[in-house]
Amino acid sequence: MSVVAWGQLQYVLAAVLLLIGLYGMLVRTNLVRKLMAMNVMQVAVIVFFISLAVRAGGTPPIEVESPSAGSDVLYANPLPHALMLTAIVVSVSTTGVALALLIRIHRRFDTLDEADVLDRLRQ
Amino acid sequence: MSEHLPILIVVCPLAAALLVPLAARLSPRLARGIAIAAPAGALVCAVAALRVALDRGPWHYHLGGWAPPWGIEYVVDPLGGGMATLVALLALLVAIYAGPYLRARSAFRAAIFDSLFLLLTSGLLGITLTGDLFNLYVFLEISSLAAYALLASSGERAVVATFRYLLIGTIAASFYLLGLGYLYALTGTLNMGDLAIRLAEAGGGSAMTVGVVLIVVGLAIKMAVFPLHGWMPDAYTYAPPPVTMFIAAVMSKVSAYALLRVLFFVLPATGAVETALAVLSWVATGGVLAGSILALAQTDVRRMLVYSSVGQMGYVVLGLSLGNATALTGALLHVVGHAVAKGCLFGAVGSLPRQTMQAEIAGFAGASRRAPLTMAAFTVAALSLVGLPPTAGFFSKWYLLQGALEADAWFFAAVLLMSSLLSAVYFFRVIERIYFADDPGAADPGASRHRTKPSLRMLGPVITLGAAVLLIGILNGRLVTAVIRHALPEL
Structure with missing residues (x-):
C-alpha cells in the first residue's frame, strides 16, 4: 500500500523542494548557491499553493459565455494563483536585494565564499 | 476623510x-x-x-x-x-x-x-x-525588504550580516506563508475573523497542526525568540544608529503582535495551539535566561542591548504562553515599555560621538559629564529593563509575575526574578562606568574642544523616550484600564 495517493504527488514534490532548499541554504558555503537554494524553497511554497487550486476536470478560471454549459462550469480556484503572483513578486524583490548585497560583498572581499568572507572580517 | x-x-x-x-x-x-x-x-x-x-x-x-x-x-x-x-x-x-x-x-x-x-x-x-492573513504576509515582506536595505547601509560588516538576515528572514516568511496555505486549504478563507469561525468548526486535525507549527516557527524567527535569534546581534550592531533604534524598538514587537493575533484571535484554543503555547513557555524561559547570560558576556554596549532584547522578548512570549488575562496584560505592557526603553537606549548610544565601529563599555567612562541628559535617559531606560519602580518595566514584570502565580507556574516566576537580577548586573556595569568612573578625556584639556554638543534633534527624541518610560510606569494603571484591558482576547 502506498502511503501517498497519486493525486497527492504534487504535495510530496512541494515538501521535497522545501527540504532541498533548506538543505542547500544550510550546507552550501557559496553565498550565490545559498541564494539559489532560497529560491528553490520559495518555489516549493508556490507549488504547494498552486496545487491547492486544482480541481479534477476544472477549466482555467476564465468566464466563458457558452449557453450549453449553463451556470455550473467547473473551474480551478483562481485565488491561490493571485496570491502566488504576489508571492512571486516578493520573491523577485528579495532576490534583487540579495543580489545587490552580494555585489557589494564581492566588490569588497573579491570572494563569495562564506568562510572566506568571515575570515576577512575577523582580520 | x-x-x-x-x-x-x-x-x-x-x-x-x-x-x-x-x-x-x-x-x-x-x-x-x-x-x-x-x-x-x-x-x-x-x-x-x-x-x-x-x-x-x-x-x-x-x-x-x-x-x-x-x-x-x-x-x-x-x-x-x-x-x-x-x-x-x-x-x-x-x-x-x-x-x-x-x-x-x-x-x-x-x-x-x-x-x-x-x-x-x-x-x-x-x-x-x-x-487578512495574506495581506499580513505582504506587509511583513515590505517591512523586511526595507529593513534589509536600511540595515545594510553602513559598511561591509553590515552587508554580510544583512545577507544572512535576509536568508533567515526569507525562511521565516516562507514558513509563515506555507502555514497559511494549510489554514487556507482547510477553510478556503484568509480573513482573520472568518478563519476564526471556520477553524473552530473544522476542529483540529493534522493539517491544522502543521499550519500552526509553521506559522509559529516563522513568526518566532522574525521575533528573534531564543534559540532562533542568531541573525539578530550582527544585523543590529553594525547598522546605522537611527535604523537600529527603530528596528530594535518595534520590529520584533510587531512580530510578537502578529503571533498574539494569530494564536489568540484566529486559531481556536484547542490541541495544537495549547501544545504550541506549552512549547513556547519553555522556549521563552530559555530565552529569558540565555539572553541575560549572553548580554552579561558582551563588551560592546550595542551587542549587550541586542542580547537583552532576546531576554526581554522572552518575557513577552512567556506572558503569551501563560495565557491568562493578567499575564497577557503584562506581555502587552511589556511590549510598549520595552519598545520605548530600547528605542531610548539605542538612541542614547547612537547619539554619542564615536570614532570606531565599536561601542565598548569602557568608552562610557565618565560619560555623564560629557552628555548628562542623554546618559540620564539611558539610565532611566536601563532601570526599566531591570525592572525598578517607578519605570514601565517594573509594572509589566509585576503583571507577568502575578500572571505566573495565578497559573501556579512557580518555576516561571522564579525565572522572571532570576533574570531581573542578571539584567541588573549587566546594566549596572555600564551605569557604574557612566557615573562613577573618571572621564579619560577630562585630564586632557585639548580633548574638551573636540567635544561636540549633541544635536537637539538627537537629544529631543531620546529624552522624550526616557520621559515616556517614566510616564508609562507612573500612569500604567490608566494605560491598562483605558487601552490594554480592551485589547485582550476573550478568554
Whole structure:
C-alpha cells in the first residue's frame, strides 16, 4: 500500500523542494548557491499553493459565455494563483536585494565564499 | 476623510516614501519635512482611529468597498490600533532623530534612506491593522525588504550580516506563508475573523497542526525568540544608529503582535495551539535566561542591548504562553515599555560621538559629564529593563509575575526574578562606568574642544523616550484600564 495517493504527488514534490532548499541554504558555503537554494524553497511554497487550486476536470478560471454549459462550469480556484503572483513578486524583490548585497560583498572581499568572507572580517 | 482614517494610517508613510526622492530634487529640506510629517500624520490618524475603536468597538474598514471575506479589510481594534500608535510614535521620533545622521550624507542618499524608512514604517503599520492573513504576509515582506536595505547601509560588516538576515528572514516568511496555505486549504478563507469561525468548526486535525507549527516557527524567527535569534546581534550592531533604534524598538514587537493575533484571535484554543503555547513557555524561559547570560558576556554596549532584547522578548512570549488575562496584560505592557526603553537606549548610544565601529563599555567612562541628559535617559531606560519602580518595566514584570502565580507556574516566576537580577548586573556595569568612573578625556584639556554638543534633534527624541518610560510606569494603571484591558482576547 502506498502511503501517498497519486493525486497527492504534487504535495510530496512541494515538501521535497522545501527540504532541498533548506538543505542547500544550510550546507552550501557559496553565498550565490545559498541564494539559489532560497529560491528553490520559495518555489516549493508556490507549488504547494498552486496545487491547492486544482480541481479534477476544472477549466482555467476564465468566464466563458457558452449557453450549453449553463451556470455550473467547473473551474480551478483562481485565488491561490493571485496570491502566488504576489508571492512571486516578493520573491523577485528579495532576490534583487540579495543580489545587490552580494555585489557589494564581492566588490569588497573579491570572494563569495562564506568562510572566506568571515575570515576577512575577523582580520 | 474621517471615514477613511484606518487606511490613511498606512497611506501617509507609503505615499511619502514615493514623494521623498522626488521632493529631494527640488529641495532636501522639503524632503526631510515630508519624511517627518508623514509619521506625524500616521500618528494623528492612529490616535484618532484608536479613540473611535475604544468608544464604539472595533472599526472594520473594507478596502475598495469589497466586503470580507472576498475583500481585504483593515480592523482597528484596541490591540491593533494601540500597536499602530506605538509604531507611528517611534517612527516620528526616529525620523527626527535621523536628521543629524543624514546631514553628513548627500541629499540623494538621505532621500533614499528616508524613503526606505517610510516604507518600513508603512509595512509595520500595515501588519498591525490588516484583518487578512495574506495581506499580513505582504506587509511583513515590505517591512523586511526595507529593513534589509536600511540595515545594510553602513559598511561591509553590515552587508554580510544583512545577507544572512535576509536568508533567515526569507525562511521565516516562507514558513509563515506555507502555514497559511494549510489554514487556507482547510477553510478556503484568509480573513482573520472568518478563519476564526471556520477553524473552530473544522476542529483540529493534522493539517491544522502543521499550519500552526509553521506559522509559529516563522513568526518566532522574525521575533528573534531564543534559540532562533542568531541573525539578530550582527544585523543590529553594525547598522546605522537611527535604523537600529527603530528596528530594535518595534520590529520584533510587531512580530510578537502578529503571533498574539494569530494564536489568540484566529486559531481556536484547542490541541495544537495549547501544545504550541506549552512549547513556547519553555522556549521563552530559555530565552529569558540565555539572553541575560549572553548580554552579561558582551563588551560592546550595542551587542549587550541586542542580547537583552532576546531576554526581554522572552518575557513577552512567556506572558503569551501563560495565557491568562493578567499575564497577557503584562506581555502587552511589556511590549510598549520595552519598545520605548530600547528605542531610548539605542538612541542614547547612537547619539554619542564615536570614532570606531565599536561601542565598548569602557568608552562610557565618565560619560555623564560629557552628555548628562542623554546618559540620564539611558539610565532611566536601563532601570526599566531591570525592572525598578517607578519605570514601565517594573509594572509589566509585576503583571507577568502575578500572571505566573495565578497559573501556579512557580518555576516561571522564579525565572522572571532570576533574570531581573542578571539584567541588573549587566546594566549596572555600564551605569557604574557612566557615573562613577573618571572621564579619560577630562585630564586632557585639548580633548574638551573636540567635544561636540549633541544635536537637539538627537537629544529631543531620546529624552522624550526616557520621559515616556517614566510616564508609562507612573500612569500604567490608566494605560491598562483605558487601552490594554480592551485589547485582550476573550478568554
